[in-house]
Amino acid sequence: MAAPYSSADESPALNPLTRLALPELRQRTSVKWRMHAPDVLPLWVAEMDVPLAPAVADALHRAVTLGDTGYAYGTAYAEALGDFAARRWGWNDFRVDRSTLVPDVMMGVVEVLRLVTGPGDAVVVCSPVYPPFYAFVSHADRRVIEAPLGPDLRMDPAALEEAFRRAREYGRRPAFLLCNPHNPTGVVHRRDELETVAELAHRHGVRVVSDEIHAPLALAGARFTPYLTVTGAEDAFALISASKAWNLAGLKAALAVAGPRAAADLARMPEEVSHGPSHLGVIAHTAAFRDGGPWLDLLLAGLDANRALLETLLPKHLPSLAYHRPEGTYLAWLDCTALGIRTERPDAGPGVASDLAGPARMFLDRARVALSSGHVFGTGGAGFVRLNFATSPEILIEAVTRMGQAVDEHLASAG
Incomplete structure (x- = not known):
């Protein structure tokens, strides 16, 4: 061994x-x-x-040695993510006070959708896309509308606009669940593509929720752009964790982050949601972003x-x-x-x-x-x-x- x-x-x-x-x-x-x-x-x-x-293993070993297995507390996770985002992605205006702990990215997606949409409202996804987008949205009593990717597997603005138009017909509070980077295609969306998303979403009154769980995994030749750094994304949300990049799926903890005009919505997140993350998960994800x-x-x-x-x-x-x-x-x-x-x-x-x-x-x-x-x-x-x-x-x-x-x-x- x-x-x-x-x-x-x-x-x-x-x-x-x-x-x-x-x-x-x-x-x-x-x-x-x-x-x-x-x-x-x-x-x-x-x-x-x-x-x-090693940084994650060391942090977990220390916690176990100390018996530090109680309830999660504090903002160390968000602070570590903010520092990482500034270093890696140039996200220099990340605000800890516009973030909150959630159990994991998909549970965070559901809780954010509950804040900005209602039962029966439509949620647009760009298919083919991560299967839980369908299951979690449907189980939350929202309707999924597909905006198929183009032949190059990138987002198709025409398909997206048509899906946004249809979404407005099903309810007054539609949303777009963005996969950034995209799973399963591995596409890392360019800034200009995300600016188009923001412009279309603003035009049609659609709130954007960006799943950025693969954000640290942009490979050579690509650069990840956080959706909340794009002009026009001020009323959007992002869900981020260290889960995929550091292989921490079994250590549950993620962050929901709001744009400046979405902060009031995020403040309505029920307090009990932040009780879901594991304390060891928070320790692991914090160490990953801080020292990994x-x-x-x-x-x-x-x-x-x-x-x-x-x-x-x-x-x-x-x-x-x-x-x-x-x-x-x-x-x-x-x-x-x-x-x-x-x-x-x-x-x-x-x-x-x-x-x-x-x-x-x-x-x-x-x-x-x-x-x-x-x-x-x-x-x-x-x-x-x-x-x-x-x-x-x-x-x-x-x-x-x-x-x-x-x-x-x-x-x-x-x-």
Whole structure:
């Protein structure tokens, strides 16, 4: 087994994605490693195959040693995020007093939507998009309206404007749930694109709620723009956490942040919402934003290398699949429609992330590789799969090789 990862041995030579071997990863008890049989390589749910960042591990070890496992308190998390946002994104007017703790990003999204929309009101999403956008919005008794992405997988202003117009017909308080950066496509929205969103939202009276959970994961060649730094976004909200960038999904804590004209709305957030985050979660996320930058840089270099590796593997093993190079996240959106595999859409429709159909079902059955099934991401997702490349190069090579063999078998049997 690898030696414990401590702050003393952090160096540029250590890629977090190469620290853990497959036998060690299989000891994990999280959903990624226990949903499927042991012979399956899991490249589906958004968990990374990395050890904890030293700064986070040190903070948690100290808390456990002290028995510091009570209730969360204070603004250290927001202060750490504000400092990180200024350093990394140039967000110099981040205001701690316009933020509040929420249990996690999606629960925060729901609570913010409850502040600015009512039952039956419409929430616009850009499909294909993160499946819980459908499930959480629907369960909150709001109506989902899709604004499909364009052929380049970027937001389509014409589709967005039409969706905003339709949203106004269903209620007086529509909202737009923005995925920034976008999951599953890995698109990092440019400032000019976000300015267009803000202008359209203002014109149609739509409140914007930006899910920025992947914000620290803009890869080389892209720059993340916080939505609240865009002109015209003063009445919007952002939901942010360290969850994806530091692999902290099991340590619940996130922040809801309001623009200056949304501060009064955020102040109406029920006090009990801030009781949901875990104190250890707050400690972990605070340490990540405050002291986890060096580890994050190592991770980003490793993800960039894996992105390049994937770009060499796909033409060799899966030449029939189309691929749009992700600008951020650790997610690859693979177009498998050329395989001609029909997706039988389940009655539950989009948003049921555990459902497997179409190409994802074939890759699981034939290759023993678990991927996310594209149909659950909504309109435009059928025939696609989402691959999580936040793993070791060895696992990535083995998975894509297996997938290529499975496609060869499929095409041979179909012929």
